[in-house]
Amino acid sequence: MNIPEHDHDAIVRRAIELLGGKQEFFAEADRELADVNGRWKQNVEVIGRILRAHLFVEYYIGEYLAKANPRLGALGEAKISFAQKVALLDASNTDIALILPGIKRLNKIRNRLAHNLDAQVTEEDATVFLGSNRFAALRAARTAEQAQTNEPIEILEDFAKHVAMALNYEFSPLSKAIYQAIQEVQFGRSET
Known part of the structure; x- marks a missing residue:
């Protein structure tokens, strides 16, 4: 899927709305990043x-x-x-x-x-x-x-x-x- 560059800002704004606002959006992003980092940190x-x-x-x-x-x-x-x-x-x-x-x-x-x-x-x-x-x-x-x-x-x-x-x-x-x-x-x- 090729999305024009100017659509990315609109996509982020809409995703923030869908998750109930910036605080909820970034809290979810932090949870998912913590999971990724946990799997990344291997021996x-x-x-x-x-x-x-x-x-x-x-x-x-x-x-x-x-x-x-x-x-x-x-x-x-x-x-x-x-x-x-x-x-x-x-x-x-x-x-x-x-x-x-x-x-x-x-x-x-x-x-x-x-x-x-x-x-x-x-x-x-x-x-x-x-x-x-x-x-x-x-x-x-x-x-x-x-x-x-x-x-x-x-x-x-x-x-x-x-x-x-x-x-x-x-x-x-x-x-x-x-x-x-x-x-x-x-x-x-x-x-x-």
């Missing part, structure tokens, strides 16, 4: 940490899918959602199966944030991440070496890094070298 640090973890995991999922399916084409141009990318991961692969529940929970947290602006990671969320036995064992081993917090947001971030490592592992030169070394040392086979 931006936690929001940022959640979004960073989500974007980070999504990046590594995209990298994994491209490497696992080299003839797939430009995944970025396909404009598929996070959940659709997750659905493309091979759940029959044990390494993937171990991290899938946590990846899905991370998406649930991000969606929760988007729908109600509630920036928090709960103990229940952390429990889902720690349900990945390998992640929990690696984190426990790290905690034995250096102190870590058990704050749910810290667990979420650690899990995101674990996902990156898990998705990258299959295609990394380091993992290929380790696999070849295992074959040669334990089984006397050379893969070269």
Whole structure:
């Protein structure tokens, strides 16, 4: 709707009349602004940490899918959602199966944030991440070496890094070298 510039003053005057005068108009405007400001004042640090973890995991999922399916084409141009990318991961692969529940929970947290602006990671969320036995064992081993917090947001971030490592592992030169070394040392086979 294109309203000519000179009509704005008339619109404001009429809205003031409809609300019963200037005092009532500005009181209502203040109430609505207070509501907006209340929703605006969120814990931006936690929001940022959640979004960073989500974007980070999504990046590594995209990298994994491209490497696992080299003839797939430009995944970025396909404009598929996070959940659709997750659905493309091979759940029959044990390494993937171990991290899938946590990846899905991370998406649930991000969606929760988007729908109600509630920036928090709960103990229940952390429990889902720690349900990945390998992640929990690696984190426990790290905690034995250096102190870590058990704050749910810290667990979420650690899990995101674990996902990156898990998705990258299959295609990394380091993992290929380790696999070849295992074959040669334990089984006397050379893969070269």
